[in-house]
Amino acid sequence: MNAITPTRDEFEARLRQIGAERYHDKHPFHHMLHSGECSPDQVRAWVINRYYYQSRIPMKDAAFMSRVADPALRRAWRSRIEDHDGSQEDEGGIARWLKLAEGVGLDPDYVASEVGILPATRFAVDAYVRFVRDEPLLPAVASSLTELFAPGIHKQRIAGLLEHYDFANPDTLSYFNRRLSQAPKDVAFGLAWVLDTAVTRQDQDAAARALTFKTEVLWAQLDALYSAYVSPARVPPGAWKPGEGMLA
């Protein structure tokens, strides 16, 4: 190997290109969701399944921190768990997600029970948690960098949901509003850490693969949702069916 290692800027551009090509803002389900084409039940299916992803994020972050020997890195990471879990029961991103669930007519206890989650959602999300638990720290951090692309989709989503759906209001959408300020803070740290740490071409390749893997985790969730509830609209045995888990 006599190739010159790409510069920091070139490496960052490579990471951003992965998002431009593979981030799930390109998935047709999101176009449906943001343009008001989703039926109430399709929105509910999304809320139920995406809950599983939200619920695993702090576990993923704890798995990461459990492997970090550097107090400074753990300190910088800790706020992610606080953001999701809050400091009391009705606080934090997961509680905010359950407000959205209530807003679309779902019983939040049903959603939190994880009954009815699509198996494919579980397989994809669990793969992410295990990736962060098992892989070296550099790919583990790099896999979080899909947040680079999140503020754009969250802004679109807030505007689109407010415009097209009755359930949407500042209270039900508080999860996304809050992420608009949280995600940039998290990702600024994560990106700088990855750019600083990936000093060889091999490191850069590993980071790029990790970010690609994460886009696959997100994309696969929407493919499964689309298959079950849009087209061919075949719900796998045991997964949520419209009418189940509704607020009394």
Next chain:
Amino acid sequence: MNAITPTRDEFEARLRQIGAERYHDKHPFHHMLHSGECSPDQVRAWVINRYYYQSRIPMKDAAFMSRVADPALRRAWRSRIEDHDGSQEDEGGIARWLKLAEGVGLDPDYVASEVGILPATRFAVDAYVRFVRDEPLLPAVASSLTELFAPGIHKQRIAGLLEHYDFANPDTLSYFNRRLSQAPKDVAFGLAWVLDTAVTRQDQDAAARALTFKTEVLWAQLDALYSAYVSPARVPPGAWKPGEGMLA
């Protein structure tokens, strides 16, 4: 709890009922495959993705054996790995699967490279390997009992493929022919072991959950295949596209 633990026969009937309701012989992709409705590229997509499952089975079995302290149980399990890997390079179930790959016009080296596998296939199959690695031995063995339902589908498949597809002959279908004798031997042992070991209702519930989980692993693979290559026929970024990986 004053409920009476169901008898051995009742428990076996419960396990068989899970297959009757959830085994992937009910999935429309298999109906297409066995009735000649699959295009050559849809058959190829199935061969490529199902390869990933085959390739992980001996790793799953090794993970299981790595946790078994009883030589007799390890001895009984060992033939599964031998069946898949053979004793030299051109032997065993994986080599036979690659003959099928060649038969449908795919470069076996491409298939074995695992490039182009659907991410959802990897997530589902990896979830299975990890389940067997991480869960107690009873659910680990119970998750293998989908083989109870396999001989039926393999017979259907051999007949259907021979009738409808030019590539089908005893050589390309040798994988399935061989499984007709291997699977019943494996599953007779596994079933007896599970029926003997699950002596409480809790044990039986854990075994039933494990078998259900495994049906989800199989079903999710076909849903992903259907979504990518049948309808809506949206191939996820990076996965195999028709024309790639063909024999020269």
